Amino acid sequence: MSSTAIYEISVKTGDKKNAGTDANVEICLHCDDGSKTATYNLDKFFRNDFERGQKDSFSVTGISLARVDYIEIWRDTKGILDDWYVDVIEVICSKKVFIFPFFRWIKANYHYKVRHLDTSLPADDPFKEQRRMEINDARQEYQLTVKEPGFPAQVKSLPEDEQFSFDYVWDISKRKAHAIFLSKIVKLTSGNWKDIDDLKNIYTKEVFVLPESVALWTNDEYFGYQRIAKMNNTVIELCTAVPKKMAVTDAMVKQSLEGVTLAEAIQAKRLFIVDYEILDGVPCGRDESVICAPVALFFVNGKRKLMPIAIQLFQSPGKDNPVFLPTDPEYTWITAKLWFNHADSTYHQSFTHLGGTHLMMEGVAVVTHRNLSPSHPIFKLLAPHFLFLLALNTRALSNLVSPGGWADRAMSVGIRGMFEVIRRKCRLWRLDIDGTLPKDLERRGLLKDDVLPGYYFRDDALLVYNAIYNYVVNYIKIYYESADKLVSDTELQDWAAETVLSKEKGGLGLLGVPGNGKITTIDQLATIITSHIYTCSVAHAAANFPQYDQYGFPPAYPASIRGKPPTDKTPLTETAVLAALPDKETTLDMMVVTYILSERTTNCLGNFEVQYVFDPPALAVIEEFKTQLKAISRQIREKNKTREPPYPWLDPQEIPNAISI
Secondary structure, three states: OOOEEEEEEEEEEOOOOOOOOOOOEEEEEEOOOOOEOOOEEOOOOOOOOOOOOOEEEEEEEEEOOOOOOEEEEEEOOOOOOOOOEEEEEEEEEOOEEEEEEEEEEOOEOOOEEEEOOOOOOHHHOOOHHHHHHHHHHHHHHOOEEOOOOOOOOEEOOOOHHHOOOOHHHHOHHHHHHHHHHHHOOOOOOOOOOOOHHHHHOOOOOOOOOOOHHHHOOOOHHHHHHHHHHOOOOOOOEEOOOOOOOOOOOHHHHHHHOOOOOHHHHHHOOOEEEEEOHHHOOOOOOOOOOOOOOOEEEEEEOOOOOEEEEEEEOOOOOEOOEOEEOOOOOHHHHHHHHHHHHHHHHHHHHHHHHHHHHHHHHHHHHHHHHHHOOOOOHHHHHHHHHHOOHHHHHHHHHHHOOOOOOHHHHHOOOHHHHHHHHHHHHHOOOEOOOOOOHHHHHHHOOOOOOOOOOOOHHHHHHHHHHHHHHHHHHHHHHHHOOOHHHHHHOHHHHHHHHHHHOOHHHOOOOOEOOOOOOOOOOHHHHHHHHHHHHHHHHHHHHHHHOOHHHHHOOOOOOOOOOOOOOOOOOOOOOHHHHHHHOOOHHHHHHHHHHHHHHOOOOOOEOOOOOOOOOOOHHHHHHHHHHHHHHHHHHHHHHHHHOOOOOOOOOOOHHHOEOOOOO
């Protein structure tokens, strides 16, 4: 005669829009030996069960199973709202805990079967029909499209599953009003700035604090620092030859080179270049606006500081396109730096931030949902890094980056120019170089830490990149003991194939993907996944979170400039700088939005908001990853005690898991 047992069942309903249900829910517990319990209706009198974000507990008595290997659960269509999204179901019996991660919408009258810990490759899943059904459903919900010519592929329409459950955090208009209210800032009237002090007077102690850049914006050392430790850290390169298009001579820069020639500086690896050829001819949002396509040289001086030594504002040398120098009249040189930073900010907002993180990763998230089951270990590895991304992008593109929206108002190039920059860079971007930090640094001649001292972005980003790579390798080795396992994983191979399939044929169309659509080695898979996780966390953090300090003070980093760039070395005054700055209303708009974008809204790297992984060996790998990140955090904080100024942006405690803002 079979003995009986008491089963404590807890059900966590997801915190998503319409996740709760009023339907009748039934469950049956199974053991792999063929035994099973009776069917139980999960319901408590006088309680509204299965509400959004709610955890409900039930106690049932039934046949004693040796183990609860899988559960079977289903619902009907009773009630006004019958949709239901389940996060996790936990069963406890005789102090044994069995966990069933769902993270699924439960269709009416379909009997879902989920195994304890729910982690399996397609070939090992006993519920193959359910798995195929879920992927087919996902392919209907998550479809790729190219919304702008030349753009990364994006989601065709936002799935209901991706909607924000708490809209206020991402409502930019409401948050702008709230920030202005909290700051007690007086609404700026229209008009221009009287002088620099007039501009400084708008800052408050409550919210819009005085940016660091206010005191440093005219300083050449700070200008060099902006290239390597602010937001656009992946453009500078080791200069191996002065380009012929730059009309610079040894005589011009003699005072800046501390007794060496350009050739000697190149030989000693002390000369660096930033070349914005990609901006040449980019259209502007307003007909009267101008965007430069500058090329500039920087020199590491005897104090190991990166200093600007020459700026040419356009690509072709000529009488009306001189090389500006630190020895030029003070405000003439400051104005040249202003126009250079204007170009730098254009590239930053267009690609470093929007195109290279938000948009690039949106397509990756879509391909992941389309091809990997929620039970797949690689889905569980990647999913925390896509949190809120699709909803955030959809909202941003409809509000901030839309005709007449914030980008059109606050940036000289507007969305017309931004989109052109994204198109140009997407034609060149490769995952195995641009998306793989060590290879990108190697391409730019900056991988070794004895080249370009003070390159704090490189130093800190490499630490975190390597930690991510080790974490990914250790995780995937749990599930792929051999190359055969990789090759035979149909979902993984479909995922890889759609990643490289051309956009014209409905794929993601990424270039430079290891394996080119067929994954055969651990290193290939680890490189791809590390690139995605790094981009969603480290790359986005570096591009996003220093924004207020830079954009919040327009002379330091103007997204918008009025008038025309200088065409000769006529001495200029502070008045010329003020005349070029955006007006008061545009300045406030830039301050408020970049302040909001500089806030963190999700947990730090490794501390996942949603726990998809319950498999003990994988949990151990995650804990090891967290431990390594904590050690890196201590290391970076120790370094920042002597850095001038500190570089806090890539402390792992400050890097969110996902592109969450």
